[in-house]
Amino acid sequence: MQPLAKENDNPYILTSLIKSLCCVKYQRIYYHLMNGYLKILFLPLLYLTFFYSSAQTINCNNELFGGGLKSPDIEYFEGSRYLYDDFKMGKVYYNDSKMIQLPLRLNLHNDEFEFIKNDSIYAFAMAGNIDRVVLEDEVFIYLEENEMTDLSGFVKVWTPELYPTILTKMKKDFFKKSTGRAFGFPKPDRFVRGTDKHYLMMSNTEISRIISAKDLIENLDQHSSELLEFAREEKISKGKGDELTKLLSHYHKLEN
Numbered sequence: 001m002q003p004l005a006k007e008n009d010n011p012y013i014l015t016s017l018i019k020s021l022c023c024v025k026y027q028r029i030y031y032h033l034m035n036g037y038l039k040i041l042f043l044p045l046l047y048l049t050f051f052y053s054s055a056q057t058i059n060c061n062n063e064l065f066g067g068g069l070k071s072p073d074i075e076y077f078e079g080s081r082y083l084y085d086d087f088k089m090g091k092v093y094y095n096d097s098k099m100i101q102l103p104l105r106l107n108l109h110n111d112e113f114e115f116i117k118n119d120s121i122y123a124f125a126m127a128g129n130i131d132r133v134v135l136e137d138e139v140f141i142y143l144e145e146n147e148m149t150d151l152s153g154f155v156k157v158w159t160p161e162l163y164p165t166i167l168t169k170m171k172k173d174f175f176k177k178s179t180g181r182a183f184g185f186p187k188p189d190r191f192v193r194g195t196d197k198h199y200l201m202m203s204n205t206e207i208s209r210i211i212s213a214k215d216l217i218e219n220l221d222q223h224s225s226e227l228l229e230f231a232r233e234e235k236i237s238k239g240k241g242d243e244l245t246k247l248l249s250h251y252h253k254l255e256n
Contacts, residue, residue: 079191081109081172087116090135092124104135108172109191111153113140127153132160149207151199158245164220166248167199167207168241198241212238213247223254 087103092113094100102115112123113133124130133140139160145152151169158166171194177187198210200219210216213236217227230236230250236243 078188079172079193081107081174081191083108083170087114088135090133092133093131094129096131104133106135106140106154108170108193109174111171113154132157143207148205149199150209151197151207155199156241157201158241159248162252164200164202164248164251166210166241166244167201169197169199170194196239196241198238198244210238210244213244216244216247220248220251223251226254227251 083106085105087105089101090104092100092102092104092115102117104113104115106113107123110123112127113130114121114123116122127142128144130142133154139157140154141157141160142154143152151167153169156168156170158168172191173194175187175190175192177189199207200210200216201207202219208219210219213231214228216238217224217231220227227247227250231247234243234246236247238244
C-alpha cells in the first residue's frame with residue numbers, strides 16, 4: 001500500500017495517489033476540478049503578463065543607457081501620444097562627449113524619447129545622461145526635477161547656442177471615453193495636445209515661466225522700451241515659441 005502524501009509532498013505524488021484510488025467517475029470529477037483550478041490560476045497570470053509587457057520596460061544591453069523595450073500600441077484611441085508619429089533620424093549627444101544616430105520620436109504623453117534598434121522600439125532608461133537630442137532642425141534637452149522651477153523632462157530649446165533662450169514644454173493629455181450628453185456624441189479614449197508652456201532660460205540654473213511678452217521683457221532687464229515697441233509692432237504672442245524667439249532675437253541684436 002502506498003504511503004499517504006504529506007502536506008509538503010510533490011503535488012504529482014498526490015495526483016498519482018488519487019488516480020490509483022479513485023474510480024473513473026471520481027477521476028473525471030478530479031480532472032474538472034484541476035482544470036478549473038488551472039484556469040483560475042492561469043488567467044490572472046496571463047493578464048498580469050500582458051499588463052507588465054505593455055506598461056513596463058525590459059532592460060536591454062545598449063551602450064547608450066540600457067533601454068526599455070516598448071510594446072506596440074493598440075490603436076483603440078483617437079489622436080496620438082507623439083510629437084510626430086513617424087520615426088525620424090536624429091542624433092543623441094550624451095555623457096559630454098559621445099554621440100549616436102538613431103531613428104527617434106518624442107512621446108509627449110510619457111515624456112520620453114523612443115528609438116529603433118535591431119528592429120525593436122526602445123525608450124531611454126537614463127534620460128539624465130542625455131546632453132541634447134537633435135531631431136532634424138529641432139533641439140531638445142533633458143532637465144532634472146528641482147525646487148527652483150516646475151519645469152522638468154524633455155524641452156525644446158529654440159536657440160541652443162545662444163543665451164538667454166526660449167524653452168518650450170510640450171505635452172499630450174489622455175482622456176478616457178465619455179458618454180454623450182443630451183445633444184452630444186460620446187467621445188472615445190483620446191490623446192489631446194495640451195497648451196505649450198514657455199520659459200526664459202538665462203543660464204543652466206536660471207529658468208522662469210513666461211507669463212506674457214511684457215513679463216519676458218522685464219526679466220531681460222535691458223532695452224525695455226525698444227523691445228516693448230517691437231512686441232507691439234510684431235504682435236508677439238506669449239503662447240507661441242517662435243514669436244517669443246523672434247522677440248529674443250531682437251534683444252540679441254540690440255545687445256550687439
